[in-house]
Amino acid sequence: MGGAATRKAGGTRAQIQTVALRLFAEHGYEATSMREIAEQLNITKAALYYHFASKEDIVRALIETMLAQTSELIQWAEEQEPGPVLRREVLSRWADIMQDQGLRMFRFISANHVAMREISPDKSGMSAQLKRLFEILTPPNASVADQLRARLSLVVINMVGMAAGDLNASEDEILAAARQISAELLPRGD
Amino acid sequence: MGGAATRKAGGTRAQIQTVALRLFAEHGYEATSMREIAEQLNITKAALYYHFASKEDIVRALIETMLAQTSELIQWAEEQEPGPVLRREVLSRWADIMQDQGLRMFRFISANHVAMREISPDKSGMSAQLKRLFEILTPPNASVADQLRARLSLVVINMVGMAAGDLNASEDEILAAARQISAELLPRGD
Amino acid sequence: MGGAATRKAGGTRAQIQTVALRLFAEHGYEATSMREIAEQLNITKAALYYHFASKEDIVRALIETMLAQTSELIQWAEEQEPGPVLRREVLSRWADIMQDQGLRMFRFISANHVAMREISPDKSGMSAQLKRLFEILTPPNASVADQLRARLSLVVINMVGMAAGDLNASEDEILAAARQISAELLPRGD
Amino acid sequence: MGGAATRKAGGTRAQIQTVALRLFAEHGYEATSMREIAEQLNITKAALYYHFASKEDIVRALIETMLAQTSELIQWAEEQEPGPVLRREVLSRWADIMQDQGLRMFRFISANHVAMREISPDKSGMSAQLKRLFEILTPPNASVADQLRARLSLVVINMVGMAAGDLNASEDEILAAARQISAELLPRGD
DNA sequence: GATGAATGAGAATTCATTCAT
DNA sequence: GATGAATGAATTCTCATTCAT
Numbered sequence: 001m002g003g004a005a006t007r008k009a010g011g012t013r014a015q016i017q018t019v020a021l022r023l024f025a026e027h028g029y030e031a032t033s034m035r036e037i038a039e040q041l042n043i044t045k046a047a048l049y050y051h052f053a054s055k056e057d058i059v060r061a062l063i064e065t066m067l068a069q070t071s072e073l074i075q076w077a078e079e080q081e082p083g084p085v086l087r088r089e090v091l092s093r094w095a096d097i098m099q100d101q102g103l104r105m106f107r108f109i110s111a112n113h114v115a116m117r118e119i120s121p122d123k124s125g126m127s128a129q130l131k132r133l134f135e136i137l138t139p140p141n142a143s144v145a146d147q148l149r150a151r152l153s154l155v156v157i158n159m160v161g162m163a164a165g166d167l168n169a170s171e172d173e174i175l176a177a178a179r180q181i182s183a184e185l186l187p188r189g190d
Numbered sequence: 191m192g193g194a195a196t197r198k199a200g201g202t203r204a205q206i207q208t209v210a211l212r213l214f215a216e217h218g219y220e221a222t223s224m225r226e227i228a229e230q231l232n233i234t235k236a237a238l239y240y241h242f243a244s245k246e247d248i249v250r251a252l253i254e255t256m257l258a259q260t261s262e263l264i265q266w267a268e269e270q271e272p273g274p275v276l277r278r279e280v281l282s283r284w285a286d287i288m289q290d291q292g293l294r295m296f297r298f299i300s301a302n303h304v305a306m307r308e309i310s311p312d313k314s315g316m317s318a319q320l321k322r323l324f325e326i327l328t329p330p331n332a333s334v335a336d337q338l339r340a341r342l343s344l345v346v347i348n349m350v351g352m353a354a355g356d357l358n359a360s361e362d363e364i365l366a367a368a369r370q371i372s373a374e375l376l377p378r379g380d
Numbered sequence: 381m382g383g384a385a386t387r388k389a390g391g392t393r394a395q396i397q398t399v400a401l402r403l404f405a406e407h408g409y410e411a412t413s414m415r416e417i418a419e420q421l422n423i424t425k426a427a428l429y430y431h432f433a434s435k436e437d438i439v440r441a442l443i444e445t446m447l448a449q450t451s452e453l454i455q456w457a458e459e460q461e462p463g464p465v466l467r468r469e470v471l472s473r474w475a476d477i478m479q480d481q482g483l484r485m486f487r488f489i490s491a492n493h494v495a496m497r498e499i500s501p502d503k504s505g506m507s508a509q510l511k512r513l514f515e516i517l518t519p520p521n522a523s524v525a526d527q528l529r530a531r532l533s534l535v536v537i538n539m540v541g542m543a544a545g546d547l548n549a550s551e552d553e554i555l556a557a558a559r560q561i562s563a564e565l566l567p568r569g570d
Numbered sequence: 571m572g573g574a575a576t577r578k579a580g581g582t583r584a585q586i587q588t589v590a591l592r593l594f595a596e597h598g599y600e601a602t603s604m605r606e607i608a609e610q611l612n613i614t615k616a617a618l619y620y621h622f623a624s625k626e627d628i629v630r631a632l633i634e635t636m637l638a639q640t641s642e643l644i645q646w647a648e649e650q651e652p653g654p655v656l657r658r659e660v661l662s663r664w665a666d667i668m669q670d671q672g673l674r675m676f677r678f679i680s681a682n683h684v685a686m687r688e689i690s691p692d693k694s695g696m697s698a699q700l701k702r703l704f705e706i707l708t709p710p711n712a713s714v715a716d717q718l719r720a721r722l723s724l725v726v727i728n729m730v731g732m733a734a735g736d737l738n739a740s741e742d743e744i745l746a747a748a749r750q751i752s753a754e755l756l757p758r759g760d
Numbered sequence: 761g762a763t764g765a766a767t768g769a770g771a772a773t774t775c776a777t778t779c780a781t
Numbered sequence: 782g783a784t785g786a787a788t789g790a791a792t793t794c795t796c797a798t799t800c801a802t
Binding site: 026027028030031107110111113114115118127131134143144145147148149151152155156159160166167169173174177178180181185 | 216217218220221297300301303304305308317321324333334335337338339341342345346349350356357359363364367368370371375
């Protein structure tokens with residue numbers, strides 16, 4: 001008792017989300033079956049369906065979790081004085097959010113953004129939020145290149161999983177480097 | 191016979207690849223079924239299997255096409271004098287390759303890299319090639335950040351599809367900007 | 381307890397029967413799930429099982445309600461002098477019973493008689509009762525046609541729902557007409 | 571060869587329809603599973619899906635078969651001189667159609683009309699056809715009772731399965747009696 | 761009287777693949 | 782070169798039911 005196989009404590013629903021996030025990130029949404037998720041948790045498929053109405057529903061919950069954090073970030077940003085300092089800070093907080101679950105959330109998104117597009121054609125407002133973040137990160141009257149830079153500064157962080165697979169360094173080192181590069185991409189001005 | 195029912199000069203195999211690439215890029219590898227591919231081509235599933243031994247086989251062919259071009263690029267690069275000038279040129283040629291089919295190949299890769307990892311644990315040698323390209327783009331004794339920069343300079347181009355969705359500019363403008371940003375990421379030195 | 385949280389004077393069991401009857405009549409027995417019944421009542425599935433041991437049990441209760449009335453009718457009929465007059469009166473009382481809940485009971489039976497046959501292979505004795513009713517309605521030494529007439533006179537009433545869907549008349553008019561036709565079907569003789 | 575288990579000859583599709591019709595009539599649509607149908611034919615479930623896109627699709631095919639015959643009957647009737655003679659003949663031909671597969675088609679319809687309503691909310695135009703038939707069978711200026719009589723004359727035939735279960739007579743005798751009763755129901759006049 | 765959580769069995773459907781013709 | 786028919790394994794999801802609290 002206590003360690004490994006604690007049930008009840010922490011809530012099955014939360015555990016499902018954790019496991020699902022890991023599997024979706026590792027094998028992709030389509031390649032992960034409900035059976036697989038259930039097996040990893042030592043519950044039945046039917047129990048899964050007690051907590052989530054469908055497979056898509058798990059994803060939606062996952063997205064909503066992230067959405068809530070992003071929403072908070074946006075709201076905070078909108079209350080601040082705009083300018084380069086804010087932009088750097090926003091970027092940094094974004095990295096914090098993404099880093100929250102290790103690199104899992106990044107990997108989940110970059111591994112599944114196509115699937116996501118089809119699943120929730122933005123009931124969730126995810127892309128609307130991203131757009132708002134982009135605006136916050138983009139100085140007024142930015143060139144196309146700078147607009148793209150702002151977008152990439154955000155997104156580069158999600159690429160780390162994809163690109164750093166063979167890099168000979170600790171996860172911490174990689175994340176630090178990613179943050180720095182991301183900050184450098186951020187368009188100067190205003 | 192031979193003349194009568196020829197459709198587009200025997201190019202069925204090629205057509206399959208084109209359609210499959212599009213669908214894999216749009217919906218992802220797992221979410222695309224052989225039925226779907228066949229239907230789009232107005233042929234039967236069985237006909238598909240006449241041309242390709244399996245679904246994975248289609249992917250392999252797709253990858254090989256790209257692999258051949260990458261291989262050529264690597265070979266050419268290895269015959270040149272190393273240095274910053276070469277690195278810029280390699281990056282540029284890489285963008286040419288990627289741009290070959292519009293943005294489709296990018297999207298295919300970024301939408302499916304997880305699936306690919308599982309499907310062909312590098313029968314194809316794709317990641318070996320990428321590694322080689324990374325080495326070519328990385329100056330000697332580069333810091334972790336610079337190593338990551340080299341990787342991202344390559345990969346950023348694949349992100350364009352993901353990031354530029356809402357950007358108010360022509361595809362040409364976007365690609366040009368992407369090339370420029372990619373070049374800026376390229377670590378200086380040596 | 382006792383006063384505070386009473387809902388409609390303890391009639392949960394009755395409410396379940398009412399809702400179930402409606403749903404079974406509308407969508408059929410198999411197509412109606414316990415979840416559906418529970419949802420319509422704003423109670424949990426488990427609560428349903430507190431009141432009824434099984435889904436079949438709900439049906440049995442439904443049938444028993446009707447059975448009790450039919451039983452009474454049969455008993456009464458058996459105490460009367462047989463003959464054409466009695467037969468007409470039996471038919472009329474049968475229509476009264478059926479009309480009791482609007483047309484719901486008819487619809488329930490005609491929508492589910494096949495399912496019933498399989499579910500309770502007459503634990504309930506429903507078909508035994510129907511058979512007895514048929515006998516009462518059939519004059520002695522009736523021809524096959526007359527035997528069928530007797531049966532149809534009873535059953536025709538259950539058909540009204542099925543047949544009168546598009547008829548341009550009030551429910552009362554339709555039911556009156558149905559009774560009349562039913563009476564005409566009743567075999568004459570003895 | 572020749573007798574029992576002939577495959578190929580006659581067409582799997584047709585055999586599926588035959589078996590499905592029987593099972594739907596016996597146990598009802600919802601209570602009949604694709605597995606059951608497949609097992610009876612000694613084919614796999616997947617083979618079923620090769621021939622029919624869905625379970626509903628089997629029903630639709632079944633209905634269409636009947637629809638085609640009904641359609642022909644209506645067309646023929648519309649070319650004849652209206653009047654009592656025609657009405658009797660229409661009714662007789664309707665019985666012929668229904669009798670085509672023994673009593674199976676009747677039973678199928680009366681056992682499943684609720685399910686049918688939900689499945690194909692009259693894409694098929696079945697109820698439109700029935701309405702047209704009713705019109706043909708109803709004399710001009712008929713009373714409500716007569717309108718109902720016309721409807722029941724048609725429908726009574728479908729009731730035979732439901733009502734004659736315990737009747738001690740051959741199927742032929744029953745059907746003959748049903749035709750006669752049906753004819754008597756037909757409203758006189760014009 | 762009622763609930764939250766879970767289960768085992770089975771449903772419909774889809775998929776990649778095969779093979780005789 | 783291609784097809785029609787079929788398969789076996791897997792998938793998502795639903796259902797009636799149970800039971801500790």
